[in-house]
Each structure stands twice: as structure tokens, then as C-alpha cells.
Amino acid sequence: MSKQTIGLDSQLYNYLLSVSLREPEVLQKLRYETANHPRGNMQISPEQGQFMRLLIQLLGAKKTLEVGVFTGYSSLSVALTLPADGKVVACDVSEEYTAIAGKYWHLAGVADKIDLRIAPAIETLDHLLATGQAGTFDFAFIDADKENYDGYYERCLQLIRPGGLIAIDNVLWSGDVANPQIQDESTQAIRGINQKLRDDERVNLSLIPIGDGLTLALKRG
Template sequence: MTGSVIHGGWGFPPLLTFVVPNRLCTNYTTFNKPNFKPFGQQKSAPLTISCLSDKALTTSCLSDKAVTTAASDHNYGNKQVISVTPRIYDYLLTNVREPTILRELREETATMRGSQMQVSPDQAQLLAMLVQILGAKRCIEVGVYTGYSSLAVALVLPDSGILVACERDNNSLEVAKKYYERAGVSHKVDARHGLAVDTLNSMLENGEGCSYDFAFVDAEKRMYQEYFELLLKLVRPGGVIVIDNVLWHGKVADPLVDDKKTESIRSFNRALMDDMRVSISMIPVGDGMTICHKR
């Protein structure tokens, strides 16, 4: 499976991860001198793909042609996995329906410090579609930044819908509020400045348990388990919780990486695998997302 992400206006190809018995193999893709133009205007750039495993296999590709790898164990059906090159990701972006207001927010955010925190357009499109499929009216977002994903969700909510948007950085939240106003969705967004844990706890204390349909988490990684437990109490049975960055730039698949954030995401991913309160699907969109359906 593959994933892609836009970081601050630059296009970075994805990481490719697959599992075979007793071995985890991850392909890391990097640009040499990135040259990215938003949405269908990218120029292909040289890239290198390396595969780290117990056999230290390495594959290189110096063109924009797709690299296809097959899981080597027959138990996985020799499934072929495609690596998203600049050309393929360019094609993908041309098939993202991005409203003008979202494009303008993306372009402004690209000039800001920390712009790598903004979700990719294809990721925001998926979140909005999940909200529509679910028929969600009450949503929560933990970690707003400048509001790209929350604006995408607010745009598809019914006029009577509400999105509680939790963000601790007031400067970025002010940018988000500006775009909510410009998009005409301010009445659907309840922007909460402060620590998300405090906001979620206060919502529970106000008797809002099991009253939300959808939640999206893209905030402090070491707090994921705590956010998840609180959201499980706030989201109704049949509701959906989406967790971002579960692949964490491929670090979770690299046994040599053991920093605290990576370890906390690994631990969270393992806990979700054993959590029978939810059905789960980890997908390689953006930096990896896990979609949890509350039973």
C-alpha cells in the first residue's frame, strides 16, 4: 500500500510498507531538490527508493516511472504494491475536487511556519466523504492548525450541523476562523482554544457523551491514547473516529527508530489492534490514517 503527503507546498512521494512473516519492509521515497507546483503542475524529480529489511535489500529508481513490489511470501498472494511517484501523485491531485476556498487556505498556510502539519488535499477529501457517507451532523476535530481539514468537513455538514474544533495555538486558530467566515460556515464551527483534553473532558461533564457522529485526531502524538479514550465516550455507537499520522513518516516500521513519539504511535497502533470496541482500517493516505468504527 502507498501513501502521499503535501508538506508546506512541497510534494513528497510516499512511503511503502508491507509485512511478510518475521520481516517488515518499508520503502522510503525522497526527492532530490524537490520541485513541486500545486495541483497538476508538478514537475517530475529524481527519486531514490530504499528497502530496509533483515536482508538490507535496496532498490533504486531514477525516473518517474512507477516502482512495483510484490510481497515475497505466498501467504500474502504475492500482492503487488505500487509506489506513488511524482507523476502518479500529480495525476491523483488532478482528480481531487478542491473548492477554491480550500485551495486559498492551503496556499496561505504553505507560507507559514509549521505548514507541514496541514493535511493533504486527498486526505481532506476522504474525511469530507466519510462525514457525508455517515450522514454526520455532530463532529469533533482534535488539532485544527489553520483549519484545512475542519473547513473541508464544515463545508459538507448540513446547515444545522456542528463541528467542535479544538486547537491550542491561537495564532493558527485565528487563520482558521478567518476562512470559516469567508466560507460562510462559522455558524457550524465551535472553535475551542485550549488543550484538547480539557475541552473533551468538559464536553463529557456537560452530558455530551455518545452524542457525536464523527471525530478526527491530528494533534500531539504522545496523547493519542488519551484522546481516543475520551472520544470513545463522546462518539455514539456506529460513529467513526479517524486517527492521523499512524505511519509517522515510516518511522513506526523502522526498528532502529525508538524516539518517544514513534514509540507512542507504535504502542497506540498495537492497542487498537486488540481493541474490540472498534472495527479498524489502517490506510496509507497522507501520513497514514486509521479509521475506527465504534461498535
């Protein structure tokens, strides 16, 4: 037993992976390629990808949202777990980064499950709402520009069904959220959404110290 979450040094983290990680080869190849990318630190960790796959299974999800694709590790993780008729609506603004994602989506045979929308995510989410898709999604993953997290959250909350789940990434922000001396716009935005979620009675809440911090918000009925 422990009265608080333990920290993970490199030795313990590597042990964690050695006894629990079941990473499909295509995901491993994508992770290795992204590790050499100039912005490779934006990729989620493999144990977080596996955790998200488990969440998709537990939800019985078929229709999901992703806000922020980058090179596609999280969307590929989800798509591999969805049933044959499942769908990921994936929002990003970068054709360059998502070109890498598309290569691996095709390699994994799941490209037909992923509907990539290249546009500001707020516009895509508003379009989904305007076309009558509120309450039709099972799961949403938010991992994009932090300044718009609140706007993404509010729209995703409308788009997912009661009992659906929103997962919000980077909520611990490398520890900067706990340092009052750090007051840049992104850090303040994350602090703001964290405080808002704590008091939001529309959802049930848990913040998981996996990766860079992952908040799970379950929409109440």
C-alpha cells in the same frame, strides 16, 4: 490487481490529483497560504480532506469533533460538508494558528458551524463528557500532539455514538514507525496507539495509506 498497496512517486501522485481532486476554491486558498507557513507540513493533504468529506457524507454526520486544528484545512473540509445545522467542536491550544483558520471559516460562510475551544484538548473532551455529551458525536478527527493520542482516543470513543467513526492521522509517521532504530517519544506513542487499535474489540478497524497514514475506527454497537 496488486498484492500490496503501490507506492506513489510525484508523477503518479500528480496524476491522482488530476483525475480525482475536487477541491473548493476556499480550501485551495487556505492550502496555498498554509504551504508558506513555517509549520506547513502539519496540514493534511488535499486528497485526504476530500476523503474525509466523503466519510462525513456517508455517515450522514451532523455533530463532529476535531482534536488539533492548526490552520483549519480539515475542520473547513468537514464544515463545508455538514448540513446547515451541523457542528464541529474544534480543539486547539494556539490562538495564532487558529486565527488563520477563522479567517477562512468566515470566508467560506461556515464559521457558525465551528465551535472553537482554545484549551488543552484533554480538558475540552473531559468537559464534553462531564456535560452529558457522551454518545452524541458522529465523527472525530484526531491530529494533535502524538504523546496524548491514547487519551484523545479513549475520550473520543466515549463521545461518539455506536456506528460513529474516529479518524486518527499520522499513524505511519513518515515511515518512522517501522524503523526500530527510531525511539523518540512521539514515534513510540504512535506505535503504541497502532498496536492498541489492532487489538481493540470495541471498534472495527482499517488503516488507510493516505497522506501520512489514516486509521479509521468504527465504534461497534
